[in-house]
Amino acid sequence: MLYRRGFLACVFAVGCSASALAQPADPLASWNDGAVKKSIADFVARVTTQGGAEFVPPAERIATFDNDGCLWAEQPVYFQVQFAFDRVRALAPQHPEWKTQQPFKAVLDRDVKALAASGQKGVLQIIAATHAGMTTEEFARTVQDWLATARHPRFNRPYNEMIYRPMVELLGYLRTNGFKTFIVSGGGVEFMRVWAEKAYGIPPEQVIGSSGIVKFRAGQDGKPELIKEAKIEFIDDGPGKPVGINRFIGRRPVLAFGNSDGDQQMLQYTAAGSGARLMGIVHHTDSEREWAYDRRSQVGKLDKALDEGRAKGWTIVDMKRDWNKVFAFQ
Amino acid sequence: MLYRRGFLACVFAVGCSASALAQPADPLASWNDGAVKKSIADFVARVTTQGGAEFVPPAERIATFDNDGCLWAEQPVYFQVQFAFDRVRALAPQHPEWKTQQPFKAVLDRDVKALAASGQKGVLQIIAATHAGMTTEEFARTVQDWLATARHPRFNRPYNEMIYRPMVELLGYLRTNGFKTFIVSGGGVEFMRVWAEKAYGIPPEQVIGSSGIVKFRAGQDGKPELIKEAKIEFIDDGPGKPVGINRFIGRRPVLAFGNSDGDQQMLQYTAAGSGARLMGIVHHTDSEREWAYDRRSQVGKLDKALDEGRAKGWTIVDMKRDWNKVFAFQ
Numbered sequence: 001m002l003y004r005r006g007f008l009a010c011v012f013a014v015g016c017s018a019s020a021l022a023q024p025a026d027p028l029a030s031w032n033d034g035a036v037k038k039s040i041a042d043f044v045a046r047v048t049t050q051g052g053a054e055f056v057p058p059a060e061r062i063a064t065f066d067n068d069g070c071l072w073a074e075q076p077v078y079f080q081v082q083f084a085f086d087r088v089r090a091l092a093p094q095h096p097e098w099k100t101q102q103p104f105k106a107v108l109d110r111d112v113k114a115l116a117a118s119g120q121k122g123v124l125q126i127i128a129a130t131h132a133g134m135t136t137e138e139f140a141r142t143v144q145d146w147l148a149t150a151r152h153p154r155f156n157r158p159y160n161e162m163i164y165r166p167m168v169e170l171l172g173y174l175r176t177n178g179f180k181t182f183i184v185s186g187g188g189v190e191f192m193r194v195w196a197e198k199a200y201g202i203p204p205e206q207v208i209g210s211s212g213i214v215k216f217r218a219g220q221d222g223k224p225e226l227i228k229e230a231k232i233e234f235i236d237d238g239p240g241k242p243v244g245i246n247r248f249i250g251r252r253p254v255l256a257f258g259n260s261d262g263d264q265q266m267l268q269y270t271a272a273g274s275g276a277r278l279m280g281i282v283h284h285t286d287s288e289r290e291w292a293y294d295r296r297s298q299v300g301k302l303d304k305a306l307d308e309g310r311a312k313g314w315t316i317v318d319m320k321r322d323w324n325k326v327f328a329f330q
Numbered sequence: 331m332l333y334r335r336g337f338l339a340c341v342f343a344v345g346c347s348a349s350a351l352a353q354p355a356d357p358l359a360s361w362n363d364g365a366v367k368k369s370i371a372d373f374v375a376r377v378t379t380q381g382g383a384e385f386v387p388p389a390e391r392i393a394t395f396d397n398d399g400c401l402w403a404e405q406p407v408y409f410q411v412q413f414a415f416d417r418v419r420a421l422a423p424q425h426p427e428w429k430t431q432q433p434f435k436a437v438l439d440r441d442v443k444a445l446a447a448s449g450q451k452g453v454l455q456i457i458a459a460t461h462a463g464m465t466t467e468e469f470a471r472t473v474q475d476w477l478a479t480a481r482h483p484r485f486n487r488p489y490n491e492m493i494y495r496p497m498v499e500l501l502g503y504l505r506t507n508g509f510k511t512f513i514v515s516g517g518g519v520e521f522m523r524v525w526a527e528k529a530y531g532i533p534p535e536q537v538i539g540s541s542g543i544v545k546f547r548a549g550q551d552g553k554p555e556l557i558k559e560a561k562i563e564f565i566d567d568g569p570g571k572p573v574g575i576n577r578f579i580g581r582r583p584v585l586a587f588g589n590s591d592g593d594q595q596m597l598q599y600t601a602a603g604s605g606a607r608l609m610g611i612v613h614h615t616d617s618e619r620e621w622a623y624d625r626r627s628q629v630g631k632l633d634k635a636l637d638e639g640r641a642k643g644w645t646i647v648d649m650k651r652d653w654n655k656v657f658a659f660q
Binding site: 136182205215246247 | 389466519520527535544545546554556573576578579581595598602
């Protein structure tokens with residue numbers, strides 16, 4: 001009776017919209033129906049049902065996501081590496097010596113072989129030249145400027161449009177259900193924080209990543225500044241991921257998503273907690289809409305974690321089968 | 331007219347409570363009226379007024395608070411030091427060698443002079459013995475057990491009741507107004523996270539502090555564990571505070587509260603942002619209800635920051651004058 005009164009009041013009232021009578025929109029519309037979508041919805045229902053055996057209080061609904069290859073693409077090369085190369089090219093006019101100096105010469109000549117030969121030392125030199133020797137705010141501006149102009153070589157889109165529509169839906173769906181969503185990525189934390197809030201709705205304080213040493217100094221006019229130094233402080237990858245989760249969150253996730261062997265320890269750590277858990281892996285199986293790669297890939301290698309996930313019944317997303325849309329622009 | 335209808339409907343309706351007609355409760359009831367309370371309320375009004383010149387979007391309403399001497403007491407000695415000493419005493423039966431070995435002998439004999447003589451090396455040995463060589467979960471349990479049994483020597487209360495009622499009100503008032511509240515303390519992050527949520531409503535992921543190295547390892551039954559090592563990773567004090575804020579939050583606070591020279595750089599960093607700011611200092615001036623100390627104190631020394639705060643018009647809380655209640659139990 002109450003329902004009918006409400007219904008009639010709505011039909012006849014001013015301002016009643018058609019949408020109020022329609023089916024609620026599917027919060028996971030880009031996910032195809034099937035076992036994977038069902039496992040996500042079932043998990044969320046179990047942990048959010050008040051009085052249920054597997055209920056998890058909102059404060060403990062911690063969900064962690066890898067970024068590269070999990071929330072946005074990572075081919076043909078991690079986007080932050082592309083950023084570093086583009087910065088080397090942009091800074092080259094101020095560094096004529098780079099024309100003959102490795103690893104910079106290799107970047108300028110697009111010489112992949114010479115670049116690989118420069119090894120770890122070369123990587124650190126490129127990081128020092130592109131990610132250090134400036135304030136944190138100056139660095140953030142270079143990332144912003146790059147995003148505004150750089151385009152992905154295959155899709156000709158700004159890199160921050162190379163984000164997976166289904167994963168953005170999943171983040172929103174979890175937040176609607178009281179989860180707090182975090183990025184836990186091997187990528188640079190100060191690189192990601194510039195655009196993660198707009199792309200994913202994840203604020204800077206919920207982005208965890210690798211970092212370099214930052215030093216406080218009294219700047220000009222006595223205005224204190226934070227300077228980025230060319231020294232690695234923390235690598236948030238592999239066993240570093242549970243360590244980073246402990247350091248930054250201090251609580252074990254109940255849900256974690258990754259896509260590579262670098263996420264294996266985060267998924268193990270999540271699985272080892274008590275109560276309901278969801279461990280997810282995005283498996284890149286769609287060479288047409290995105291890429292297909294796993295065990296033999298240079299970027300985002302997925303081998304041991306795939307075996308463990310299959311053996312233990314983790315939720316393995318087959319991109320081709322489970323997603324009806326990959327990028328919003330497609 | 332609408333108001334009067336609402337009023338009459340309320341007066342005559344079933345279930346209308348007296349409180350609905352009363353004045354709303356003062357969210358800062360433990361603060362005396364005066365310039366300090368007014369400066370807080372004015373600041374909050376300015377940054378939350380939509381369309382106002384100083385409006386700050388909710389996502390940017392970051393508020394950071396020191397803990398020792400700012401949110402809870404720190405006399406006669408930092409409570410975490412008391413915890414470490416109590417742990418040494420609790421562990422002593424398993425370490426007969428401590429009866430003759432410094433700095434442990436000094437702790438067991440309550441020999442302040444010998445303890446001071448053991449210096450930095452002694453401190454690190456005590457940390458190693460009481461804060462390392464166990465999983466993060468085992469450590470959290472020792473903190474919980476200690477809180478349940480230890481009592482403050484002067485007030486004979488559990489240490490987590492030694493929290494300042496006016497500051498708890500301030501935290502709540504800020505959150506009601508869309509602020510996100512963080513602890514940024516020189517204290518150990520894993521020590522504070524155990525009890526901060528219940529004491530202050532601040533969840534673990536919003537607690538920033540000093541930390542030791544933590545290592546990931548595959549534990550027994552293949553269950554991964556995080557082991558606390560006896561090596562300092564980060565000191566979140568002095569210039570470490572803005573560095574910690576950048577690392578963990580990635581956004582400059584608009585409000586910061588401290589009480590000692592260890593907070594000076596956090597306050598400077600907060601002050602150096604653009605737009606409305608509030609920098610607060612809790613000045614311990616009440617030897618009856620709490621303690622009176624500043625420039626010459628061994629614990630929570632407040633000297634340079636007090637001068638800077640006075641010179642720059644920061645909000646200096648005079649505990650005796652500005653608080654009508656210090657601890658909830660008083």
